[in-house]
Amino acid sequence: MLEGTNIPATTVLILGAGPAGLVLANLLCETGIECIVLERRSREHVEQRARAGFLTPDSVAVLREHGLAEGLNATGKTHSLCEFRSAAGRFELNYDLLGDGGVHTVYPQQALVTDLIAELLRRGGTIHFETTVEALGDPRGDRPWVLARDGAGRELRYTAHYLAGCDGARGVARGTVPSVRAAREHDITWLALLAQAPPTTHTVIYGVHPDGFAGQMPRSPDITRYYLQCDPGVSPDDWSESRIWRELGRRLDAERYGPLSQGPIIERSLVRLRSEILDPIQHGRLCRST
Numbered sequence: 068m069l070e071g072t073n074i075p076a077t078t079v080l081i082l083g084a085g086p087a088g089l090v091l092a093n094l095l096c097e098t099g100i101e102c103i104v105l106e107r108r109s110r111e112h113v114e115q116r117a118r119a120g121f122l123t124p125d126s127v128a129v130l131r132e133h134g135l136a137e138g139l140n141a142t143g144k145t146h147s148l149c150e151f152r153s154a155a156g157r158f159e160l161n162y163d164l165l166g167d168g169g170v171h172t173v174y175p176q177q178a179l180v181t182d183l184i185a186e187l188l189r190r191g192g193t194i195h196f197e198t199t200v201e202a203l204g205d206p207r208g209d210r211p212w213v214l215a216r217d218g219a220g221r222e223l224r225y226t227a228h229y230l231a232g233c234d235g236a237r238g239v240a241r242g243t244v245p246s247v248r249a250a251r252e253h254d255i256t257w258l259a260l261l262a263q264a265p266p267t268t269h270t271v272i273y274g275v276h277p278d279g280f281a282g283q284m285p286r287s288p289d290i291t292r293y294y295l296q297c298d299p300g301v302s303p304d305d306w307s308e309s310r311i312w313r314e315l316g317r318r319l320d321a322e323r324y325g326p327l328s329q330g331p332i333i334e335r336s337l338v339r340l341r342s343e344i345l346d347p348i349q350h351g352r353l354c355r356s357t
């Protein structure tokens with residue numbers, strides 16, 4: 068017998084309030100299907116967590132079709148021009164001209180998450196923030212369950228007709244029913260940086276340099292993401308701001324193509340590049356997004 072406070076059963080229990088969980092919750096609410104989202108972080112944390120910035124056309128189409136695109140329609144910018152820089156020179160690719168309608172929309176992930184939370188609450192949806200899922204069970208039975216702990220340390224027991232595992236690559240859903248069919252470590256690590264500075268150009272820049280990759284990706288008029296390939300063992304704090312700007316300038320050849328628009332580095336983390344294909348993504352009444 069499992070311990071914990073029993074929460075009244077719901078139709079769909081969604082693990083994780085990232086873009087996947089929040090879009091799903093909004094679509095379910097739109098069609099009148101009851102759901103609860105469980106998120107281990109606070110609302111403030113997920114609304115400020117800067118990650119992606121580029122939305123593919125099919126994602127934008129889904130958001131527009133379901134009334135979830137007000138913010139990105141207002142301030143998102145379309146993007147289709149990439150610049151490659153190397154010792155051989157500078158080359159621009161307008162991928163819109165390739166003819167498959169592949170234009171991206173630049174809109175920060177944290178802005179989208181903020182919009183999706185507001186819209187979900189407006190539609191009458193429920194999100195339990197600061198509620199960490201610790202275990203789930205019986206995905207192949209009639210009434211799968213989730214054990215979670217709230218911010219005050221209380222154990223909560225949820226049941227639902229369906230579970231949606233949208234809790235990311237290191238989430239409980241993935242750990243409970245692992246199903247990686249193919250995975251590849253690329254042995255490449257990037258220092259991921261956010262600078263409080265306007266983009267140097269309104270295009271993505273890829274720097275191909277013998278000392279490693281460097282990249283610039285616009286996020287908003289005053290925030291820019293940069294990447295620097297680095298040794299896997301480094302700590303992000305090993306890189307001082309002056310070293311970061313010196314290295315970005317060198318690998319993006321600022322001497323030849325003009326200085327980078329600089330500003331304080333407001334966030335830094337390490338990203339280890341990895342590819343994987345998951346199969347299957349459904350296990351009875353548990354469906355996973357990652």
Ligand SMILES: Cc1cc2nc3c(=O)[nH]c(=O)nc-3n(C[C@H](O)[C@H](O)[C@H](O)COP(=O)(O)OP(=O)(O)OC[C@H]3O[C@@H](n4cnc5c(N)ncnc54)[C@H](O)[C@@H]3O)c2cc1C
Pocket residue numbers: 082083084085086087088105106107108113117118119120121122176198199200201233234235236237238239259338356357
């Ligand atoms: C630096 C960086 C840059 C990126 N740039 C891009 C880009 O330009 N374009 C792009 O398409 N993608 C990009 N990505 C990837 C993109 O951010 C992810 O694909 C996206 O966040 C995945 O969304 P998701 O909802 O599946 O998972 P997540 O956003 O990871 O959401 C999972 C949620 O589950 C919660 N959670 C986890 N465990 C538990 C638990 N036990 N209990 C309760 N809640 C839990 C987490 O707190 C989180 O809120 C980038 C990622 C990073 C890190």
